[in-house]
Amino acid sequence: MNAVAESRPIATGSRVEGAGTLRKIGYVALNTYRETVRDKVLYNLVLFALLMIGSSYVLGAISVYQEIKIIKDLGLAAISIFGMVIAIFIGIGLVAKEIDKRTLYGILPKPISRSQFLLGKYFGLCLTLLVNLMVMTVGLYVLLFLMKQPFEPALLKAIFLTYLELALLVAVAILFSTFTSSILSGLFAGFVYVAGYLSNDLKNLESVVESAFLPQVTRVLYYVLPNFKNFDVKAAVVAGDPVLWSQLGWATAYAAIYIALLLVASCWIFQKRNLK
Protein backbone atom coordinates (compact mmCIF):
# COMPACT_ATOMS: atom_id res chain seq x y z
CA MET A 1 0.00 0.00 0.00
CA ASN A 2 1.26 3.42 -0.84
CA ALA A 3 -0.94 5.78 1.07
CA VAL A 4 1.18 8.85 1.49
CA ALA A 5 3.55 8.93 -1.43
CA GLU A 6 0.73 8.86 -3.99
CA SER A 7 0.50 12.30 -5.50
CA ARG A 8 -2.98 12.01 -6.96
CA PRO A 9 -5.67 12.58 -4.30
CA ILE A 10 -7.60 9.39 -3.59
CA ALA A 11 -10.86 11.18 -3.16
CA THR A 12 -11.51 14.73 -4.19
CA GLY A 13 -15.18 14.81 -3.47
CA SER A 14 -15.70 15.69 -7.12
CA ARG A 15 -19.19 15.04 -8.37
CA VAL A 16 -19.69 12.42 -11.02
CA GLU A 17 -22.84 12.31 -13.03
CA GLY A 18 -24.84 9.22 -12.16
CA ALA A 19 -25.85 6.49 -14.58
CA GLY A 20 -29.42 6.57 -15.91
CA THR A 21 -32.15 4.29 -14.57
CA LEU A 22 -32.13 1.90 -17.52
CA ARG A 23 -28.35 1.70 -17.48
CA LYS A 24 -28.32 0.83 -13.80
CA ILE A 25 -30.93 -1.90 -14.33
CA GLY A 26 -28.82 -3.11 -17.24
CA TYR A 27 -25.63 -3.23 -15.15
CA VAL A 28 -27.34 -5.26 -12.42
CA ALA A 29 -28.87 -7.53 -15.09
CA LEU A 30 -25.50 -8.14 -16.71
CA ASN A 31 -23.92 -8.86 -13.34
CA THR A 32 -26.76 -11.26 -12.51
CA TYR A 33 -26.23 -12.96 -15.86
CA ARG A 34 -22.53 -13.27 -15.01
CA GLU A 35 -23.47 -14.68 -11.60
CA THR A 36 -25.68 -17.38 -13.10
CA VAL A 37 -23.35 -18.36 -15.93
CA ARG A 38 -20.50 -18.77 -13.43
CA ASP A 39 -22.66 -21.13 -11.39
CA LYS A 40 -21.75 -24.76 -12.01
CA VAL A 41 -25.32 -25.84 -11.23
CA LEU A 42 -26.49 -24.13 -14.39
CA TYR A 43 -24.06 -26.04 -16.59
CA ASN A 44 -25.09 -29.32 -15.00
CA LEU A 45 -28.72 -28.55 -15.69
CA VAL A 46 -28.16 -27.52 -19.30
CA LEU A 47 -25.95 -30.54 -19.90
CA PHE A 48 -28.58 -32.78 -18.41
CA ALA A 49 -31.26 -31.18 -20.61
CA LEU A 50 -29.12 -31.69 -23.72
CA LEU A 51 -28.57 -35.33 -22.71
CA MET A 52 -32.30 -35.74 -22.31
CA ILE A 53 -32.91 -34.23 -25.76
CA GLY A 54 -30.23 -36.56 -27.11
CA SER A 55 -31.76 -39.59 -25.37
CA SER A 56 -35.03 -38.94 -27.20
CA TYR A 57 -33.15 -40.21 -30.28
CA VAL A 58 -32.77 -43.62 -28.57
CA LEU A 59 -36.40 -43.70 -27.49
CA GLY A 60 -37.46 -42.59 -30.96
CA ALA A 61 -35.45 -45.40 -32.52
CA ILE A 62 -37.45 -48.04 -30.65
CA SER A 63 -40.81 -46.41 -31.46
CA VAL A 64 -41.91 -47.58 -34.86
CA TYR A 65 -43.00 -44.67 -37.13
CA GLN A 66 -43.10 -42.36 -34.08
CA GLU A 67 -39.44 -41.44 -33.74
CA ILE A 68 -39.73 -37.85 -34.94
CA LYS A 69 -42.79 -37.21 -32.78
CA ILE A 70 -41.02 -38.68 -29.73
CA ILE A 71 -37.94 -36.53 -30.34
CA LYS A 72 -40.05 -33.36 -30.63
CA ASP A 73 -42.17 -34.29 -27.61
CA LEU A 74 -39.26 -35.10 -25.37
CA GLY A 75 -37.17 -32.26 -26.67
CA LEU A 76 -39.82 -29.64 -25.94
CA ALA A 77 -40.57 -31.26 -22.57
CA ALA A 78 -36.85 -31.17 -21.63
CA ILE A 79 -36.63 -27.49 -22.56
CA SER A 80 -39.70 -26.73 -20.46
CA ILE A 81 -38.77 -28.85 -17.41
CA PHE A 82 -35.15 -27.77 -17.19
CA GLY A 83 -36.12 -24.17 -17.86
CA MET A 84 -38.55 -24.44 -14.95
CA VAL A 85 -35.88 -25.90 -12.67
CA ILE A 86 -33.43 -23.13 -13.59
CA ALA A 87 -36.13 -20.45 -13.16
CA ILE A 88 -37.17 -21.65 -9.70
CA PHE A 89 -33.83 -22.72 -8.25
CA ILE A 90 -31.84 -19.75 -9.43
CA GLY A 91 -34.77 -17.30 -9.21
CA ILE A 92 -35.47 -17.90 -5.51
CA GLY A 93 -31.82 -17.43 -4.59
CA LEU A 94 -31.36 -14.19 -6.50
CA VAL A 95 -32.67 -11.85 -3.84
CA ALA A 96 -32.77 -14.12 -0.76
CA LYS A 97 -29.10 -15.01 -1.19
CA GLU A 98 -28.17 -11.33 -1.46
CA ILE A 99 -29.94 -10.72 1.86
CA ASP A 100 -28.55 -13.84 3.58
CA LYS A 101 -24.97 -13.19 2.49
CA ARG A 102 -25.33 -9.42 2.99
CA THR A 103 -23.96 -8.62 -0.46
CA LEU A 104 -26.82 -6.10 -0.63
CA TYR A 105 -25.03 -4.00 2.00
CA GLY A 106 -22.42 -3.18 -0.59
CA ILE A 107 -24.94 -2.39 -3.33
CA LEU A 108 -27.85 -0.47 -1.84
CA PRO A 109 -25.80 2.44 -0.43
CA LYS A 110 -24.67 3.03 -4.03
CA PRO A 111 -26.85 5.33 -6.14
CA ILE A 112 -29.30 2.63 -7.13
CA SER A 113 -32.85 2.23 -5.87
CA ARG A 114 -34.14 -1.05 -4.53
CA SER A 115 -36.59 -1.27 -7.46
CA GLN A 116 -33.80 -0.77 -10.00
CA PHE A 117 -31.81 -3.49 -8.27
CA LEU A 118 -34.75 -5.92 -8.21
CA LEU A 119 -35.63 -5.29 -11.85
CA GLY A 120 -31.98 -5.80 -12.79
CA LYS A 121 -31.96 -9.14 -11.00
CA TYR A 122 -35.14 -10.14 -12.82
CA PHE A 123 -33.97 -9.21 -16.29
CA GLY A 124 -30.57 -10.79 -15.62
CA LEU A 125 -32.15 -14.16 -14.93
CA CYS A 126 -34.46 -13.74 -17.93
CA LEU A 127 -31.33 -13.21 -20.02
CA THR A 128 -29.77 -16.38 -18.58
CA LEU A 129 -32.95 -18.32 -19.38
CA LEU A 130 -33.01 -16.90 -22.91
CA VAL A 131 -29.44 -18.03 -23.56
CA ASN A 132 -30.12 -21.46 -22.05
CA LEU A 133 -33.29 -21.94 -24.05
CA MET A 134 -31.40 -20.96 -27.19
CA VAL A 135 -28.72 -23.57 -26.43
CA MET A 136 -31.35 -26.26 -25.82
CA THR A 137 -33.29 -25.19 -28.93
CA VAL A 138 -30.15 -25.46 -31.05
CA GLY A 139 -29.60 -28.92 -29.52
CA LEU A 140 -33.10 -30.01 -30.52
CA TYR A 141 -32.80 -28.63 -34.07
CA VAL A 142 -29.37 -30.25 -34.52
CA LEU A 143 -30.89 -33.61 -33.54
CA LEU A 144 -33.77 -33.14 -35.97
CA PHE A 145 -31.30 -32.11 -38.69
CA LEU A 146 -29.31 -35.31 -38.06
CA MET A 147 -32.59 -37.18 -38.47
CA LYS A 148 -32.84 -35.48 -41.87
CA GLN A 149 -35.92 -33.50 -40.87
CA PRO A 150 -36.68 -30.18 -42.55
CA PHE A 151 -36.47 -27.01 -40.44
CA GLU A 152 -39.76 -26.65 -38.61
CA PRO A 153 -40.38 -23.07 -37.43
CA ALA A 154 -43.54 -24.07 -35.52
CA LEU A 155 -41.36 -25.53 -32.76
CA LEU A 156 -40.07 -22.02 -32.13
CA LYS A 157 -43.61 -20.89 -31.31
CA ALA A 158 -43.83 -23.53 -28.56
CA ILE A 159 -40.37 -22.57 -27.28
CA PHE A 160 -41.24 -18.86 -27.33
CA LEU A 161 -44.32 -19.57 -25.20
CA THR A 162 -42.20 -21.72 -22.88
CA TYR A 163 -39.90 -18.73 -22.49
CA LEU A 164 -42.84 -16.49 -21.56
CA GLU A 165 -43.96 -19.10 -19.06
CA LEU A 166 -40.50 -19.17 -17.48
CA ALA A 167 -40.25 -15.38 -17.41
CA LEU A 168 -43.54 -15.37 -15.51
CA LEU A 169 -42.30 -18.08 -13.17
CA VAL A 170 -39.14 -16.07 -12.41
CA ALA A 171 -41.35 -13.09 -11.49
CA VAL A 172 -43.30 -15.38 -9.12
CA ALA A 173 -40.05 -16.69 -7.59
CA ILE A 174 -38.69 -13.13 -7.18
CA LEU A 175 -41.91 -12.00 -5.49
CA PHE A 176 -41.64 -14.75 -2.87
CA SER A 177 -37.94 -14.21 -2.34
CA THR A 178 -38.51 -10.55 -1.41
CA PHE A 179 -40.20 -11.52 1.83
CA THR A 180 -39.31 -15.10 2.70
CA SER A 181 -36.39 -17.52 2.78
CA SER A 182 -34.96 -19.33 -0.25
CA ILE A 183 -36.49 -22.68 0.76
CA LEU A 184 -39.98 -21.31 1.32
CA SER A 185 -39.74 -19.25 -1.88
CA GLY A 186 -38.91 -22.42 -3.80
CA LEU A 187 -41.82 -24.29 -2.26
CA PHE A 188 -44.26 -21.47 -2.92
CA ALA A 189 -43.06 -20.92 -6.49
CA GLY A 190 -43.31 -24.67 -7.13
CA PHE A 191 -46.84 -24.66 -5.75
CA VAL A 192 -47.83 -21.73 -7.97
CA TYR A 193 -46.34 -23.50 -11.00
CA VAL A 194 -48.24 -26.72 -10.39
CA ALA A 195 -51.46 -24.93 -9.40
CA GLY A 196 -51.07 -22.68 -12.46
CA TYR A 197 -51.15 -25.76 -14.66
CA LEU A 198 -54.25 -27.02 -12.85
CA SER A 199 -55.93 -23.64 -13.13
CA ASN A 200 -58.72 -24.82 -15.44
CA ASP A 201 -59.32 -27.82 -13.22
CA LEU A 202 -59.64 -25.52 -10.22
CA LYS A 203 -62.38 -23.62 -12.01
CA ASN A 204 -64.23 -26.82 -12.87
CA LEU A 205 -63.95 -28.11 -9.32
CA GLU A 206 -66.99 -26.12 -8.22
CA SER A 207 -69.21 -28.07 -10.61
CA VAL A 208 -68.18 -31.44 -9.21
CA VAL A 209 -67.75 -30.74 -5.48
CA GLU A 210 -70.73 -30.12 -3.24
CA SER A 211 -69.34 -27.65 -0.77
CA ALA A 212 -70.11 -24.04 0.01
CA PHE A 213 -66.57 -23.09 0.97
CA LEU A 214 -64.25 -24.95 -1.40
CA PRO A 215 -65.59 -23.51 -4.69
CA GLN A 216 -65.03 -19.99 -3.34
CA VAL A 217 -61.42 -20.81 -2.52
CA THR A 218 -60.79 -22.44 -5.90
CA ARG A 219 -62.45 -19.52 -7.71
CA VAL A 220 -60.15 -17.03 -5.95
CA LEU A 221 -57.14 -19.23 -6.77
CA TYR A 222 -58.27 -19.47 -10.40
CA TYR A 223 -58.32 -15.69 -10.78
CA VAL A 224 -55.19 -14.99 -8.71
CA LEU A 225 -52.86 -17.71 -9.96
CA PRO A 226 -51.32 -17.39 -13.41
CA ASN A 227 -52.76 -19.87 -15.88
CA PHE A 228 -49.67 -21.62 -17.24
CA LYS A 229 -51.83 -23.66 -19.63
CA ASN A 230 -52.03 -20.50 -21.77
CA PHE A 231 -48.38 -21.07 -22.70
CA ASP A 232 -48.56 -24.78 -23.42
CA VAL A 233 -48.89 -25.46 -27.15
CA LYS A 234 -46.28 -28.21 -27.23
CA ALA A 235 -48.75 -31.01 -27.96
CA ALA A 236 -50.43 -28.99 -30.71
CA VAL A 237 -47.11 -28.13 -32.36
CA VAL A 238 -45.90 -31.73 -32.30
CA ALA A 239 -49.23 -32.91 -33.70
CA GLY A 240 -48.88 -30.40 -36.52
CA ASP A 241 -51.90 -28.36 -35.46
CA PRO A 242 -51.65 -24.67 -36.30
CA VAL A 243 -50.75 -22.20 -33.54
CA LEU A 244 -52.19 -18.83 -34.50
CA TRP A 245 -50.19 -15.63 -34.23
CA SER A 246 -53.13 -14.13 -32.35
CA GLN A 247 -52.73 -16.85 -29.73
CA LEU A 248 -49.07 -15.90 -29.36
CA GLY A 249 -50.07 -12.25 -29.10
CA TRP A 250 -52.63 -12.88 -26.39
CA ALA A 251 -50.26 -15.09 -24.43
CA THR A 252 -47.55 -12.40 -24.68
CA ALA A 253 -49.92 -9.71 -23.44
CA TYR A 254 -51.12 -11.99 -20.62
CA ALA A 255 -47.54 -12.72 -19.54
CA ALA A 256 -46.51 -9.06 -19.81
CA ILE A 257 -49.39 -7.85 -17.63
CA TYR A 258 -48.90 -10.60 -15.07
CA ILE A 259 -45.13 -10.06 -14.92
CA ALA A 260 -45.61 -6.30 -14.57
CA LEU A 261 -48.05 -6.77 -11.67
CA LEU A 262 -45.75 -9.26 -9.94
CA LEU A 263 -42.73 -6.98 -10.35
CA VAL A 264 -44.63 -3.96 -9.03
CA ALA A 265 -45.69 -6.01 -5.99
CA SER A 266 -42.12 -7.30 -5.53
CA CYS A 267 -40.67 -3.78 -5.70
CA TRP A 268 -43.30 -2.49 -3.26
CA ILE A 269 -42.50 -5.22 -0.71
CA PHE A 270 -38.74 -4.94 -1.20
CA GLN A 271 -38.83 -1.13 -0.76
CA LYS A 272 -40.25 -1.59 2.72
CA ARG A 273 -38.05 -4.43 3.86
CA ASN A 274 -35.60 -3.87 6.72
CA LEU A 275 -32.31 -5.59 5.91
CA LYS A 276 -31.21 -6.67 9.38
Add this chain to the structure above:
Amino acid sequence: MRAVQIRGLTKDYPVGSFLQRKKRVLDALDLEVDEGEIFGLIGPNGAGKTTTLKLLMGLVFPSGGEARILGRPLHDPEMKQQIGYLPEHPYFYDYLTGGELLNYFGQLFGLPRKERSQRSRELLEKVGMTEAADVPLRKYSKGMTQRLGIAQALVNRPRLVFLDEPMSGLDPLGRREISLLIRELRESGVTVFFCSHILSDVEQLCDRVAILNRGKLVEAGGLSEIIDVSLREVEVVVEGLSPDLESRIAGSFRELRRQGPRSHLSFPDMPSFEKALPVLIGGGRARLVSVNPVKETLEDHFFREVNAGARE
Protein backbone atom coordinates in the same frame (compact mmCIF):
# COMPACT_ATOMS: atom_id res chain seq x y z
CA MET B 1 -23.45 22.58 5.83
CA ARG B 2 -23.06 19.60 8.14
CA ALA B 3 -21.86 16.35 6.60
CA VAL B 4 -24.26 14.37 8.79
CA GLN B 5 -27.19 15.62 10.83
CA ILE B 6 -29.11 13.20 12.99
CA ARG B 7 -32.17 14.24 15.03
CA GLY B 8 -33.92 11.89 17.42
CA LEU B 9 -33.05 8.83 15.35
CA THR B 10 -34.72 5.80 16.90
CA LYS B 11 -34.88 2.17 15.88
CA ASP B 12 -37.01 -0.58 17.38
CA TYR B 13 -36.72 -4.20 16.30
CA PRO B 14 -39.40 -6.77 16.94
CA VAL B 15 -38.18 -9.66 19.09
CA GLY B 16 -39.81 -13.00 19.86
CA SER B 17 -41.45 -15.41 17.43
CA PHE B 18 -45.12 -15.26 18.37
CA LEU B 19 -45.87 -12.59 20.91
CA GLN B 20 -43.62 -9.99 19.39
CA ARG B 21 -42.44 -7.10 21.48
CA LYS B 22 -40.23 -4.20 20.54
CA LYS B 23 -36.62 -3.87 21.50
CA ARG B 24 -35.18 -0.38 21.23
CA VAL B 25 -31.68 -0.60 19.78
CA LEU B 26 -31.25 3.11 19.11
CA ASP B 27 -32.88 5.70 21.29
CA ALA B 28 -33.40 9.27 20.06
CA LEU B 29 -29.87 9.78 18.78
CA ASP B 30 -28.81 13.37 18.08
CA LEU B 31 -25.50 13.78 16.31
CA GLU B 32 -23.77 16.19 13.99
CA VAL B 33 -20.65 15.61 11.93
CA ASP B 34 -18.85 18.52 10.29
CA GLU B 35 -17.44 18.40 6.80
CA GLY B 36 -13.76 17.57 6.59
CA GLU B 37 -13.42 15.92 9.99
CA ILE B 38 -12.74 12.36 11.07
CA PHE B 39 -15.57 11.35 13.34
CA GLY B 40 -15.48 8.19 15.44
CA LEU B 41 -18.52 6.41 16.80
CA ILE B 42 -17.56 4.08 19.61
CA GLY B 43 -19.42 1.84 21.99
CA PRO B 44 -19.54 -1.72 23.29
CA ASN B 45 -21.19 -4.54 21.33
CA GLY B 46 -24.89 -3.93 20.89
CA ALA B 47 -24.53 -0.19 21.55
CA GLY B 48 -26.24 0.69 18.27
CA LYS B 49 -23.23 1.75 16.15
CA THR B 50 -23.88 -0.55 13.21
CA THR B 51 -27.62 0.13 13.42
CA THR B 52 -26.86 3.86 13.15
CA LEU B 53 -24.82 3.25 10.00
CA LYS B 54 -27.45 0.91 8.52
CA LEU B 55 -30.09 3.57 9.12
CA LEU B 56 -27.93 6.21 7.45
CA MET B 57 -27.28 3.88 4.50
CA GLY B 58 -31.00 3.16 4.07
CA LEU B 59 -30.58 -0.55 4.77
CA VAL B 60 -33.08 -0.37 7.62
CA PHE B 61 -35.78 2.21 8.21
CA PRO B 62 -36.02 4.39 11.34
CA SER B 63 -38.84 3.94 13.83
CA GLY B 64 -38.55 7.64 14.62
CA GLY B 65 -36.48 10.74 14.04
CA GLU B 66 -34.68 11.80 10.91
CA ALA B 67 -31.24 12.18 9.40
CA ARG B 68 -29.70 14.12 6.56
CA ILE B 69 -26.43 13.42 4.80
CA LEU B 70 -24.70 16.30 2.99
CA GLY B 71 -27.87 18.28 3.55
CA ARG B 72 -30.02 15.77 1.70
CA PRO B 73 -32.50 13.19 2.93
CA LEU B 74 -31.53 9.51 3.13
CA HIS B 75 -32.24 7.55 -0.08
CA ASP B 76 -31.56 10.67 -2.19
CA PRO B 77 -29.66 9.39 -5.27
CA GLU B 78 -27.74 12.67 -5.58
CA MET B 79 -26.47 12.19 -2.01
CA LYS B 80 -25.62 8.51 -2.58
CA GLN B 81 -23.56 9.61 -5.56
CA GLN B 82 -21.23 11.41 -3.14
CA ILE B 83 -20.77 8.90 -0.35
CA GLY B 84 -18.89 5.65 0.22
CA TYR B 85 -19.66 2.87 2.69
CA LEU B 86 -17.70 -0.05 4.08
CA PRO B 87 -20.07 -2.49 5.82
CA GLU B 88 -19.05 -4.40 8.95
CA HIS B 89 -17.59 -7.83 8.00
CA PRO B 90 -18.03 -7.06 4.29
CA TYR B 91 -18.99 -9.80 1.88
CA PHE B 92 -19.05 -9.23 -1.84
CA TYR B 93 -19.95 -11.33 -4.88
CA ASP B 94 -17.52 -14.23 -4.65
CA TYR B 95 -17.86 -15.08 -8.36
CA LEU B 96 -16.27 -11.74 -9.29
CA THR B 97 -12.63 -10.78 -9.17
CA GLY B 98 -11.50 -7.73 -7.23
CA GLY B 99 -11.13 -5.75 -10.46
CA GLU B 100 -14.57 -6.80 -11.71
CA LEU B 101 -16.21 -5.78 -8.44
CA LEU B 102 -14.70 -2.30 -8.56
CA ASN B 103 -15.68 -2.00 -12.22
CA TYR B 104 -19.29 -3.03 -11.45
CA PHE B 105 -19.61 -0.55 -8.59
CA GLY B 106 -18.01 2.12 -10.76
CA GLN B 107 -20.72 1.46 -13.35
CA LEU B 108 -23.43 2.09 -10.77
CA PHE B 109 -21.83 5.48 -10.10
CA GLY B 110 -21.87 6.25 -13.80
CA LEU B 111 -18.08 6.38 -14.18
CA PRO B 112 -16.94 6.13 -17.81
CA ARG B 113 -15.16 2.90 -18.81
CA LYS B 114 -11.68 4.47 -18.97
CA GLU B 115 -12.04 6.10 -15.58
CA ARG B 116 -13.36 2.88 -14.07
CA SER B 117 -10.37 0.90 -15.16
CA GLN B 118 -7.94 3.60 -14.04
CA ARG B 119 -9.73 4.00 -10.72
CA SER B 120 -9.74 0.23 -10.10
CA ARG B 121 -6.00 0.02 -10.68
CA GLU B 122 -5.35 3.06 -8.51
CA LEU B 123 -7.47 1.82 -5.60
CA LEU B 124 -6.20 -1.76 -5.70
CA GLU B 125 -2.68 -0.38 -5.53
CA LYS B 126 -3.70 1.94 -2.72
CA VAL B 127 -4.94 -0.95 -0.56
CA GLY B 128 -2.06 -3.24 -1.53
CA MET B 129 -4.14 -5.58 -3.66
CA THR B 130 -2.74 -5.10 -7.16
CA GLU B 131 -1.74 -8.73 -7.46
CA ALA B 132 -5.18 -9.92 -6.39
CA ALA B 133 -6.99 -7.88 -9.07
CA ASP B 134 -7.77 -10.95 -11.18
CA VAL B 135 -8.33 -13.39 -8.33
CA PRO B 136 -11.94 -14.43 -7.62
CA LEU B 137 -13.21 -13.12 -4.31
CA ARG B 138 -13.98 -16.64 -3.10
CA LYS B 139 -10.20 -17.08 -2.77
CA TYR B 140 -9.71 -13.90 -0.73
CA SER B 141 -8.74 -14.05 2.95
CA LYS B 142 -10.65 -11.97 5.50
CA GLY B 143 -8.00 -9.27 5.44
CA MET B 144 -8.02 -9.12 1.61
CA THR B 145 -11.82 -8.77 1.59
CA GLN B 146 -11.53 -5.97 4.13
CA ARG B 147 -8.97 -4.15 1.97
CA LEU B 148 -11.18 -4.55 -1.10
CA GLY B 149 -14.11 -3.30 0.99
CA ILE B 150 -12.21 -0.10 1.69
CA ALA B 151 -11.28 0.26 -1.99
CA GLN B 152 -14.92 -0.13 -3.12
CA ALA B 153 -16.00 2.55 -0.63
CA LEU B 154 -13.73 5.02 -2.43
CA VAL B 155 -14.51 4.09 -6.03
CA ASN B 156 -16.56 7.26 -6.68
CA ARG B 157 -14.11 9.67 -5.00
CA PRO B 158 -16.65 10.33 -2.22
CA ARG B 159 -17.06 13.54 -0.24
CA LEU B 160 -18.07 11.53 2.80
CA VAL B 161 -17.14 7.97 3.65
CA PHE B 162 -18.71 5.71 6.29
CA LEU B 163 -16.45 2.93 7.55
CA ASP B 164 -17.84 0.28 9.88
CA GLU B 165 -14.94 -1.35 11.74
CA PRO B 166 -12.35 -0.54 9.05
CA MET B 167 -9.53 -2.26 10.97
CA SER B 168 -11.41 -5.52 11.46
CA GLY B 169 -9.54 -8.58 10.17
CA LEU B 170 -6.36 -6.63 9.45
CA ASP B 171 -2.93 -7.42 10.84
CA PRO B 172 -0.93 -4.63 12.59
CA LEU B 173 0.66 -3.62 9.27
CA GLY B 174 -2.73 -3.45 7.57
CA ARG B 175 -4.12 -1.38 10.43
CA ARG B 176 -1.28 1.08 10.11
CA GLU B 177 -1.83 1.33 6.36
CA ILE B 178 -5.54 1.96 6.77
CA SER B 179 -4.83 4.61 9.43
CA LEU B 180 -2.58 6.37 6.92
CA LEU B 181 -5.26 6.05 4.27
CA ILE B 182 -7.90 7.60 6.56
CA ARG B 183 -5.54 10.51 7.30
CA GLU B 184 -4.91 10.93 3.61
CA LEU B 185 -8.65 11.04 2.99
CA ARG B 186 -9.01 13.88 5.45
CA GLU B 187 -6.13 15.73 3.82
CA SER B 188 -8.03 15.46 0.52
CA GLY B 189 -11.02 17.11 2.20
CA VAL B 190 -13.08 13.95 2.66
CA THR B 191 -15.20 13.57 5.77
CA VAL B 192 -14.70 10.20 7.47
CA PHE B 193 -17.34 8.73 9.78
CA PHE B 194 -16.20 5.50 11.31
CA CYS B 195 -17.15 2.98 13.94
CA SER B 196 -14.48 1.02 15.73
CA HIS B 197 -13.85 -1.18 18.70
CA ILE B 198 -10.15 -0.36 18.60
CA LEU B 199 -10.11 2.70 20.80
CA SER B 200 -6.44 3.49 20.34
CA ASP B 201 -7.09 3.86 16.59
CA VAL B 202 -10.03 6.16 17.24
CA GLU B 203 -7.98 8.25 19.66
CA GLN B 204 -5.14 8.48 17.20
CA LEU B 205 -7.27 9.38 14.17
CA CYS B 206 -10.43 11.20 15.20
CA ASP B 207 -11.08 14.88 15.53
CA ARG B 208 -14.31 14.20 17.37
CA VAL B 209 -15.93 11.14 18.87
CA ALA B 210 -19.31 10.03 20.15
CA ILE B 211 -19.84 7.29 22.70
CA LEU B 212 -22.93 5.14 22.36
CA ASN B 213 -24.08 2.72 25.04
CA ARG B 214 -27.24 0.62 24.98
CA GLY B 215 -28.62 2.63 22.09
CA LYS B 216 -28.15 5.98 23.79
CA LEU B 217 -25.65 8.72 23.19
CA VAL B 218 -23.44 9.04 26.26
CA GLU B 219 -21.46 11.99 25.01
CA ALA B 220 -20.02 13.57 21.88
CA GLY B 221 -17.31 16.11 21.30
CA GLY B 222 -13.68 16.82 20.52
CA LEU B 223 -11.22 14.43 22.11
CA SER B 224 -9.74 17.21 24.26
CA GLU B 225 -13.24 18.14 25.42
CA ILE B 226 -14.32 14.71 26.57
CA ILE B 227 -11.05 13.30 27.84
CA ASP B 228 -9.48 14.75 30.96
CA VAL B 229 -6.18 15.99 29.58
CA SER B 230 -4.69 16.80 32.96
CA LEU B 231 -1.88 14.63 34.25
CA ARG B 232 -3.03 11.60 36.22
CA GLU B 233 0.34 10.33 37.44
CA VAL B 234 4.03 10.11 36.58
CA GLU B 235 5.38 6.61 36.05
CA VAL B 236 9.11 6.37 36.75
CA VAL B 237 11.37 3.34 36.26
CA VAL B 238 14.71 3.25 38.11
CA GLU B 239 17.44 0.70 38.70
CA GLY B 240 19.31 0.21 41.98
CA LEU B 241 16.64 1.48 44.40
CA SER B 242 17.89 0.44 47.83
CA PRO B 243 15.55 0.07 50.88
CA ASP B 244 17.29 3.08 52.41
CA LEU B 245 16.60 5.19 49.32
CA GLU B 246 13.02 3.97 49.25
CA SER B 247 12.44 5.13 52.84
CA ARG B 248 13.93 8.57 52.02
CA ILE B 249 11.41 9.26 49.25
CA ALA B 250 8.53 7.38 50.92
CA GLY B 251 6.22 10.41 51.17
CA SER B 252 6.54 11.39 47.49
CA PHE B 253 5.34 8.32 45.55
CA ARG B 254 2.11 6.46 45.97
CA GLU B 255 2.98 3.03 44.61
CA LEU B 256 6.12 0.92 44.20
CA ARG B 257 6.45 -2.28 42.22
CA ARG B 258 9.74 -4.18 41.96
CA GLN B 259 10.54 -6.19 38.86
CA GLY B 260 14.01 -7.76 38.94
CA PRO B 261 16.63 -5.02 39.26
CA ARG B 262 14.07 -2.38 38.20
CA SER B 263 11.58 -0.53 40.37
CA HIS B 264 8.41 1.06 39.00
CA LEU B 265 7.39 4.13 40.97
CA SER B 266 4.15 5.99 40.58
CA PHE B 267 4.12 9.67 41.56
CA PRO B 268 0.78 11.54 41.87
CA ASP B 269 2.04 14.64 40.01
CA MET B 270 5.11 16.26 38.51
CA PRO B 271 6.14 18.37 41.61
CA SER B 272 6.25 15.18 43.75
CA PHE B 273 8.51 13.56 41.18
CA GLU B 274 10.72 16.67 40.87
CA LYS B 275 11.11 16.73 44.65
CA ALA B 276 12.18 13.08 44.79
CA LEU B 277 14.45 13.18 41.72
CA PRO B 278 17.63 14.67 43.34
CA VAL B 279 17.41 12.15 46.20
CA LEU B 280 16.96 9.28 43.73
CA ILE B 281 19.81 10.00 41.39
CA GLY B 282 22.07 12.25 43.47
CA GLY B 283 25.48 10.71 43.97
CA GLY B 284 24.74 7.86 41.62
CA ARG B 285 22.52 6.07 44.11
CA ALA B 286 19.98 4.92 41.51
CA ARG B 287 19.88 5.05 37.72
CA LEU B 288 16.86 6.62 35.97
CA VAL B 289 15.52 4.35 33.19
CA SER B 290 12.34 6.15 32.08
CA VAL B 291 9.84 8.87 33.01
CA ASN B 292 6.32 8.64 31.63
CA PRO B 293 3.67 11.29 32.35
CA VAL B 294 0.31 9.47 32.25
CA LYS B 295 -2.85 11.15 31.01
CA GLU B 296 -6.34 9.73 30.64
CA THR B 297 -6.77 7.76 27.41
CA LEU B 298 -9.93 7.40 25.42
CA GLU B 299 -10.00 3.79 26.59
CA ASP B 300 -9.93 4.85 30.27
CA HIS B 301 -12.66 7.37 29.60
CA PHE B 302 -14.72 4.88 27.59
CA PHE B 303 -14.62 2.21 30.29
CA ARG B 304 -15.50 4.74 32.97
CA GLU B 305 -18.51 6.01 31.02
CA VAL B 306 -19.72 2.55 29.99
CA ASN B 307 -19.31 1.17 33.53
CA ALA B 308 -21.16 4.17 34.94
CA GLY B 309 -23.97 3.42 32.46
CA ALA B 310 -24.04 -0.21 33.57
CA ARG B 311 -24.40 0.78 37.25
CA GLU B 312 -27.37 3.08 36.53
